[in-house]
Amino acid sequence: MPIYNQKVMDHFMNPRNVGEISNPDGVGEVGNPICGDMMTFYIKVKDNHLDDVKFQTFGCGAAIAVSSMVSEMAKGKTLEEALTITPSLVAKELEGLPKNKYHCSNLGAQALRKAIRDYAKKKGVKIEGLEEKGEEDEEGKEN
Amino acid sequence: MERKTERRVYLDHAATTPVLPEVLETMLPYLREVYGNPQSLHSWGDEAREGIEKARGQVATLIGGNPEEIIFTSSGSEANNLAIKGLAQAQAEKGKHIIVSAIEHFSVLQAARTMEKAGFEITLLPVDKYGLIDPDEVAKNIRKDTILVSIMHANGEIGTIQPIAEIAKKIKEAGVLFHTDAVASTGNIPVNLKEMGVDALSLAGDQFYGPKGSGALWIRKGLRLIPLMDGGVQEGGRRPGTENVPAIVGLGRAAELAKSDMHPRMRKLSYLRDRLIKGILTTIDHTILTGHPSQRLPHHASFCIEFIEGEAMLMLLNSQGIAASSGSACTSRALKASHVLIAMGLPHEVAQGSLLFAMGVSNTEDDVDYALEKLPPIVNRLRQMSPLYAKFIKEQRR
Ligand code: FES
Numbered sequence: 001m002p003i004y005n006q007k008v009m010d011h012f013m014n015p016r017n018v019g020e021i022s023n024p025d026g027v028g029e030v031g032n033p034i035c036g037d038m039m040t041f042y043i044k045v046k047d048n049h050l051d052d053v054k055f056q057t058f059g060c061g062a063a064i065a066v067s068s069m070v071s072e073m074a075k076g077k078t079l080e081e082a083l084t085i086t087p088s089l090v091a092k093e094l095e096g097l098p099k100n101k102y103h104c105s106n107l108g109a110q111a112l113r114k115a116i117r118d119y120a121k122k123k124g125v126k127i128e129g130l131e132e133k134g135e136e137d138e139e140g141k142e143n
Numbered sequence: 144m145e146r147k148t149e150r151r152v153y154l155d156h157a158a159t160t161p162v163l164p165e166v167l168e169t170m171l172p173y174l175r176e177v178y179g180n181p182q183s184l185h186s187w188g189d190e191a192r193e194g195i196e197k198a199r200g201q202v203a204t205l206i207g208g209n210p211e212e213i214i215f216t217s218s219g220s221e222a223n224n225l226a227i228k229g230l231a232q233a234q235a236e237k238g239k240h241i242i243v244s245a246i247e248h249f250s251v252l253q254a255a256r257t258m259e260k261a262g263f264e265i266t267l268l269p270v271d272k273y274g275l276i277d278p279d280e281v282a283k284n285i286r287k288d289t290i291l292v293s294i295m296h297a298n299g300e301i302g303t304i305q306p307i308a309e310i311a312k313k314i315k316e317a318g319v320l321f322h323t324d325a326v327a328s329t330g331n332i333p334v335n336l337k338e339m340g341v342d343a344l345s346l347a348g349d350q351f352y353g354p355k356g357s358g359a360l361w362i363r364k365g366l367r368l369i370p371l372m373d374g375g376v377q378e379g380g381r382r383p384g385t386e387n388v389p390a391i392v393g394l395g396r397a398a399e400l401a402k403s404d405m406h407p408r409m410r411k412l413s414y415l416r417d418r419l420i421k422g423i424l425t426t427i428d429h430t431i432l433t434g435h436p437s438q439r440l441p442h443h444a445s446f447c448i449e450f451i452e453g454e455a456m457l458m459l460l461n462s463q464g465i466a467a468s469s470g471s472a473c474t475s476r477a478l479k480a481s482h483v484l485i486a487m488g489l490p491h492e493v494a495q496g497s498l499l500f501a502m503g504v505s506n507t508e509d510d511v512d513y514a515l516e517k518l519p520p521i522v523n524r525l526r527q528m529s530p531l532y533a534k535f536i537k538e539q540r541r
Binding site: 004012013015018019020029035036037038039040056057058059060061063064100103 | 450451452454455458459462471472473474476478479480491492495527528529530531532533
């Protein structure tokens with residue numbers, strides 16, 4: 001029995017939005033405290049919307065599928081909407097992950113959030129939903 | 144997992160080997176008509192017993208031991224547990240210090256941990272960058288109360304073969320018992336008890352084309368051993384429980400075949416191995432061969448491919464019909480990088496790129512070339528996704 005479902009496999013085999021944005025409006029880089037992997041999200045913002053989202057991932061199959069899914073979910077959303085993407089929503093959209101792979105879904109949402117925070121900081125704007133969580137929440141959170 | 148191709152190439156013989164047709168043929172009667180309990184005193188029992196005793200002889204011949212020194216077990220792991228726990232407990236009055244290497248299989252490491260909880264002291268021996276143990280380092284760590292040293296013959300993750308005879312000499316001088324986990328090596332390279340000079344040795348059938356669920360511990364005549372289980376008189380009371388007769392006769396036949404085919408197999412496999420190693424190292428940059436370059440198992444080719452992670456590689460290889468394995472943190476249930484790679488001093492992110500191929504007797508040059516054709520684009524694809532690689536390229540440009 002394969003460990004990943006078809007949806008996860010699809011995003012792993014054909015990841016959407018892989019790569020880097022030159023001159024991004026925000027960059028978010030996170031490391032996985034559990035297994036030491038890395039994820040970077042790049043965003044381009046237009047009229048308070050995520051005009052473009054790209055990612056780079058150093059990690060397992062689930063981590064790659066998660067990044068792809070997050071990028072797809074985030075693209076086109078307003079910044080406020082994008083901030084409501086949580087690891088469990090990502091896992092749900094992927095129709096589930098193996099138990100020991102749920103921690104990989106944290107990375108994606110965190111990296112996206114960090115990219116938006118980077119953008120807000122650069123522009124000096126306040127975005128609803130961004131300040132609700134403390135900085136510690138962004139990183140180092142396990143599962 | 145989805146597969147795009149019909150071609151299938153199994154290069155994961157370090158995980159387990161297929162059962163050879165001859166081995167299966169030998170086993171079948173013992174799953175059908177020869178169903179007696181070897182302990183029974185009728186002809187049904189006699190037939191089963193005969194099968195087991197023949198296998199005992201075959202296994203003994205493979206390693207150069209006496210048949211009565213062989214204890215059949217359910218696996219290499221059980222053999223290792225029996226050796227560590229059984230010998231330590233039997234020697235406890237003499238001392239409570241055990242030495243094992245840092246790169247042992249978990250069945251040795253965890254058995255040692257269990258003994259630690261029972262009041263023993265454990266010393267973990269370091270290895271060098273090739274995964275080799277320095278015999279002098281062993282000698283240095285032997286104390287008055289050392290009762291047992293366990294160092295593996297060959298490592299299944301990196302292929303490195305230890306200088307067991309040299310190590311044994313040092314241990315003998317100190318009068319301490321020496322067990323070697325020869326699960327990865329037995330049946331694949333010559334294992335000669337007389338040359339090695341060990342007191343106990345573990346082996347497993349599914350590492351050399353025998354069935355899963357078959358293993359053995361060879362233990363020098365006259366040595367005391369506390370069994371793991373209580374029960375009947377099977378295996379001299381050292382391994383109670385009705386014998387797994389089909390598995391045992393299969394193990395015996397696999398041992399016999401390994402003995403007679405050893406050198407042609409080794410010649411063929413080392414050719415395939417060298418072809419694969421050379422191909423990978425020349426076509427994929429930033430790749431490290433893990434383990435010793437020459438002191439390694441003839442079928443074993445292991446690497447760390449930098450900037451990418453092992454599980455992702457395995458999945459893409461599998462989509463091309465290729466089976467391999469990895470010691471990356473993401474591939475392990477515990478999400479920990481291989482203790483073997485870390486013990487050799489590899490940084491965590493490099494260990495993440497662990498990839499291991501182990502060839503088998505039915506593999507061909509074509510199989511190797513197929514892997515060599517499929518792997519570089521897979522690596523490339525994952526590197527194009529990797530933030531580590533992007534950083535590396537940028538820094539290089541600067
Ligand atoms: S990134 Fe390591 S397990 Fe998913």
